[in-house]
Each structure stands twice: as structure tokens, then as C-alpha cells.
Amino acid sequence: MRLLTSLPVLFFVLIGTVSAQFGFFEQMFNGGQQQHNQAPQNVPSDSTRYRNSYDQSHCDKYLCPDTLACVHYPHHCPCAWPSHEDKFELAEGQRICVSKGGFKAGEAARKVELARKGLL
The missing domain is CATH 1.20.5 (Single alpha-helices involved in coiled-coils or other helix-helix interfaces)
Known part of the structure; x- marks a missing residue:
């Protein structure tokens, strides 16, 4: 039982x-x-991640603020998207990156030169 x-x-x-x-x-x-x-999370809408990367980057020369590349002079900074942008050095050690998109070969350079002359 x-x-x-x-x-x-x-x-x-x-x-x-x-x-x-x-x-x-x-x-x-x-x-x-x-x-x-699960869907990936969006990155925060503040600059904390960038500032942390910037603060942790070591460079004894010039640290490019947009790419965090370490170069000798500011105008040596690379463009962030070199396959989509052309780099142009300006006066006083400055440089700009101009989008290649939609232009014929050399068209971006022509437009930058026109802008330098004040014609664009």
C-alpha cells in the first residue's frame, strides 16, 4: 500500500x-x-562614443578629428570615405573632401577650382 x-x-x-x-x-x-x-540597437544620439575613441587615440603629431588618423600635418588627413570622396588641399594647411558621386572624372576638381576663383 x-x-x-x-x-x-x-x-x-x-x-x-x-x-x-x-x-x-x-x-x-x-x-x-x-x-x-533581435533588431540591432541604434547608437546613442550623443558624442560619447566618439569622444571616448578620440581620448583613447595616441598621436604624437596631429590627430585628424574626423578620421582619428595620426599624420604629420593637418592637410595630410585622409578622407573618411576615399572610394567615394576626393581630397583637395587648400591654403594654410587645410583640406576638404568632396563627394565623387554623380560627377564625371575630374569634375569635382574642376568645381573646387571654380569655387577657389569665386566663379561658383
């Missing part, structure tokens, strides 16, 4: 153990998949 009363208790203990094992595996495999389905 005692065996009959302890049988249901044993049954529930075994079910709980099996459920816990499968719950662990489900969480381990399915939980990892849930992370991949």
Missing part, C-alpha cells in the same frame, strides 16, 4: 527532472536563436 502512495510522488519527480533537462536544452539552443532575431 505504501508503494502505491509513493509511486505518484516518484512519477512527478521523474517528470520534473526530464522537464528541467529539456527546458535547459531548449533555453540553451532556442535562447541563442532569439538573440539573433
Whole structure:
């Protein structure tokens, strides 16, 4: 008689153990998949990340503020997107980066030269 009363208790203990094992595996495999389905977070709308990168950058010459490249002179700073921008050095060690998009080859240089002359 005692065996009959302890049988249901044993049954529930075994079910709980099996459920816990499968719950662990489900969480381990399915939980990892849930992370991949989450949309990436937007970066914050402040400059903290940039300032941290700038502060952690070491340069004993000139640190370019837009690319964080270490160069000898400010006009040596590279453009951030060299495959899409042309670099032009201006007077007094300055440089600008002009978009190549939509222009014929050499068109950006022509427009910069017109702007230097005040014709554009």
C-alpha cells in the first residue's frame, strides 16, 4: 500500500527532472536563436562614443578629428570615405573632401577650382 502512495510522488519527480533537462536544452539552443532575431540597437544620439575613441587615440603629431588618423600635418588627413570622396588641399594647411558621386572624372576638381576663383 505504501508503494502505491509513493509511486505518484516518484512519477512527478521523474517528470520534473526530464522537464528541467529539456527546458535547459531548449533555453540553451532556442535562447541563442532569439538573440539573433533581435533588431540591432541604434547608437546613442550623443558624442560619447566618439569622444571616448578620440581620448583613447595616441598621436604624437596631429590627430585628424574626423578620421582619428595620426599624420604629420593637418592637410595630410585622409578622407573618411576615399572610394567615394576626393581630397583637395587648400591654403594654410587645410583640406576638404568632396563627394565623387554623380560627377564625371575630374569634375569635382574642376568645381573646387571654380569655387577657389569665386566663379561658383
